Amino acid sequence: MSDDDLRAAILRIRRTRTAAGGSSGRPTRPWTTAHRKHEVLPGDRLPRLARAEDDSVALFRTLGDPDISEALRTAVGEAIGGTPEEMRYFLEYGQYEIDA
Incomplete structure (x- = not known):
């Protein structure tokens, strides 16, 4: 299902709910940029x-x-048993600091 299909389905639901008296009837935007897959919400x-x-x-x-x-x-x-930040640090820097 494409994004346009989802938007149309949401608008249909909102119109049905408005007709039944469940909403103010004020049109709202169904999708904000924070709901896109590639964006991350804070926290x-x-x-x-x-x-x-x-x-x-x-x-x-x-x-x-x-x-x-x-x-x-x-x-x-040791890195496997650590926190996610410790694992990330080891992969980016720590593995190159080990003396063979």
Whole structure:
């Protein structure tokens, strides 16, 4: 279903509710920019948790590599047990700071 189809369905629902006396009848915009898929509402935890899940998968893939050093293996294990911010930091910077 396209965005236009959804907008039309919402307008139909609003008109039906207005006709039944359930709303003021004042036309309102059915979609605001905050409801688009690519935008995130302030305080929304879903993207943070999804990113943390992606980071943990990346860490487990690193852990599964047989060619990594023991120091890196230990550091990855510690990062997996950390907070989402710690996992992100390790992937961006920490893995390059480990001495082999």
